[in-house]
Amino acid sequence: MNEHRWWYPVAAAAELGASPLPVALFGEALVLWRDETGAPHAFTDRCPHRGTRLSLGTVRVVGGAAQLECRYHGWRFDGGGRCAGIPALPEFRPADSHAVRSHPLREAHGLLWTTFGPGADAAAALPDPGPVPGRAVVCGPYDVATSAPRVVENFLDTSHFAFVHEGGLGDRGHTGVPPYDVVIDAAGAPGVPHYRAWQPRASAQAAGGTWVDYRYQLLSPCSALLLKQASGVDAAPQEAYVLWVAPLEPEHSRVWFTLFTSDTATPDATLRAFQHAVFIQDQPVLESQQPRRLPLSGGEAHSAADRLSAAYRRYLQEQGITYGVC
Numbered sequence: 001m002n003e004h005r006w007w008y009p010v011a012a013a014a015e016l017g018a019s020p021l022p023v024a025l026f027g028e029a030l031v032l033w034r035d036e037t038g039a040p041h042a043f044t045d046r047c048p049h050r051g052t053r054l055s056l057g058t059v060r061v062v063g064g065a066a067q068l069e070c071r072y073h074g075w076r077f078d079g080g081g082r083c084a085g086i087p088a089l090p091e092f093r094p095a096d097s098h099a100v101r102s103h104p105l106r107e108a109h110g111l112l113w114t115t116f117g118p119g120a121d122a123a124a125a126l127p128d129p130g131p132v133p134g135r136a137v138v139c140g141p142y143d144v145a146t147s148a149p150r151v152v153e154n155f156l157d158t159s160h161f162a163f164v165h166e167g168g169l170g171d172r173g174h175t176g177v178p179p180y181d182v183v184i185d186a187a188g189a190p191g192v193p194h195y196r197a198w199q200p201r202a203s204a205q206a207a208g209g210t211w212v213d214y215r216y217q218l219l220s221p222c223s224a225l226l227l228k229q230a231s232g233v234d235a236a237p238q239e240a241y242v243l244w245v246a247p248l249e250p251e252h253s254r255v256w257f258t259l260f261t262s263d264t265a266t267p268d269a270t271l272r273a274f275q276h277a278v279f280i281q282d283q284p285v286l287e288s289q290q291p292r293r294l295p296l297s298g299g300e301a302h303s304a305a306d307r308l309s310a311a312y313r314r315y316l317q318e319q320g321i322t323y324g325v326c
């Protein structure tokens with residue numbers, strides 16, 4: 001599948017402690033675990049011996065090196081997935097055919113990322129938000145009963161603010177969407193360099209309504225950046241929100257947001273509470289949309305206010321995305 005070329009988040013880095021963690025991507029069960037140095041690893045969550053979930057197992061340190069031990073017969077796997085020991089045959093040296101499939105795993109933006117794509121191609125495609133403020137606060141995960149492209153399109157959509165987020169990101173006195181330009185970057189991904197919106201409460205710190213300058217940029221088929229700057233407000237922090245979506249199944253997604261902010265004073269919990277309040281307004285609307293897969297070949301009516309959504313759908317088509325669309 002073309003979508004396998006990109007990297008996707010599978011867990012927040014803070015979620016993975018000493019115990020193996022079951023996660024999923026594109027319908028495949030994965031297990032994450034950390035070795036004795038703290039380095040994270042991702043395997044297919046299925047023991048090659050009898051198909052048991054390796055996420056039921058335990059991380060053990062043997063001879064100074066951590067291995068993932070299967071719960072059923074105790075086969076142990078090293079960080080690369082090689083079978084390092086079969087307790088029923090202590091003298092036996094396991095072969096390559098006893099290995100579990102290992103996937104590349106990276107830590108970035110407070111999340112753990114994997115890819116099913118070929119290494120070199122995928123290496124270029126870890127989504128990069130570019131220059132953003134230094135403090136990062138991860139919000140989520142949210143498990144949402146819809147396709148990943150529906151979640152991304154909602155993040156790019158401004159004309160719902162006055163209705164879904166009335167009194168917060170939008171208000172009924174300002175429903176109009178001003179004309180805006182969609183610019184396509186070198187990777188073919190659409191963005192909007194300038195968008196001006198009136199917001200009654202634009203951020204966790206906002207005391208009153210203000211005009212806010214937005215910049216949108218799609219980073220990959222399942223991630224997007226929103227840079228926000230309140231105008232005319234002294235010392236308003238610069239903020240970037242990045243949406244990251246993992247397609248668990250064609251119609252089920254796991255969602256995180258990373259807030260990058262120049263604000264060093266507001267506690268993490270306050271910043272997360274604001275983002276949480278916004279997203280739980282979106283969630284029931286998202287889960288009500290039919291079909292759950294994003295229609296790329298017609299069947300929905302558009303207005304000129306939906307230019308960015310239309311550009312996103314074209315981008316998915318051009319990239320050959322087939323998962324979570326119809």
Ligand code: FES
Pocket residue numbers: 047048049050051052070071072073074075
């Ligand atoms: S099923 Fe995993 S060791 Fe037997």
Ligand SMILES: [Fe+2]
Pocket residue numbers: 154160164165278282
């Ligand atoms: Fe929304």
